[in-house]
Amino acid sequence: MAQKAHYLVRVKANTQSLLKQIQAQTCFDSPTALHQTNHKKDNLIKREIHCFPYQNQLDQWAEAQIATAIRVERTFMRKEGPHLETAYYISSHHWSEHQAALAIRNHWHIENRLHWVKDVVLKEDLFTPTAENAPKNMALINNLVVCLYRKNVF
Numbered sequence: 001m002a003q004k005a006h007y008l009v010r011v012k013a014n015t016q017s018l019l020k021q022i023q024a025q026t027c028f029d030s031p032t033a034l035h036q037t038n039h040k041k042d043n044l045i046k047r048e049i050h051c052f053p054y055q056n057q058l059d060q061w062a063e064a065q066i067a068t069a070i071r072v073e074r075t076f077m078r079k080e081g082p083h084l085e086t087a088y089y090i091s092s093h094h095w096s097e098h099q100a101a102l103a104i105r106n107h108w109h110i111e112n113r114l115h116w117v118k119d120v121v122l123k124e125d126l127f128t129p130t131a132e133n134a135p136k137n138m139a140l141i142n143n144l145v146v147c148l149y150r151k152n153v154f
Contacts, residue, residue, distance in 0.1 A: 006093040008070075008103050017058055022088045026052050026071035034097035048073045049097045049104075054090065066090045070100050118142050 011019050030050040037046050050073075054066040070089040075082060089104065118124040122142050129138050 006091060008089055008091045008093070008095075008100075008107060011088040011090055018061055018090070019088060021057055022069045022071075022090065025055060025069050026050055026088065030097070032097055034101055036101060043077050046075045047101070049101045051095050051097050051100050053094070064090070065092050067092050068095045068100070070095065070104075072101075072104060114146065117146055122146075 011022050013019060029048075030052060032051075034049040035046070036049070037044065039045070050071045052069045052071075054069045056062055056066060068091045070091065072087045072089070074085045074087070076085075077083070089100070091100070091103075093099075095103065122145065124138075124142055127138070129135055
């Protein structure tokens with residue numbers, strides 16, 4: 001926050017009080033909701049994005065300067081039938097639904113392109129060195145491996 005950059009963060013169950021507050025503030029549909037539909041492989045994916053001005057009721061989150069609460073509902077098919085997934089986000093920026101959708105998709109593009117590879121292929125989460133500069137060195141080596149692989153294989 002000292003850098004004056006805006007953030008967009010997914011709110012998960014590990015921040016239970018904030019998650020409950022965001023769920024309560026976003027439980028109705030926004031009049032400007034964005035509806036998106038796209039095909040991925042043979043699956044039809046529908047998204048609804050709702051943005052709301054954040055109303056802070058928790059002192060512990062006052063310093064975060066949250067401006068927008070976002071609810072994203074995604075419907076897609078699984079083997080057992082249609083599946084609905086709801087995700088909640090907070091941001092320090094006042095987003096429109098279109099802006100929020102783009103920012104979230106860009107975030108997931110990075111997550112899927114880099115972090116998933118590092119987590120699943122390189123098993124980065126299973127190996128967490130703690131000695132002095134070891135975490136930074138390991139991250140540097142993993143980034144180098146991913147870059148070299150992509151340059152020579154993709």
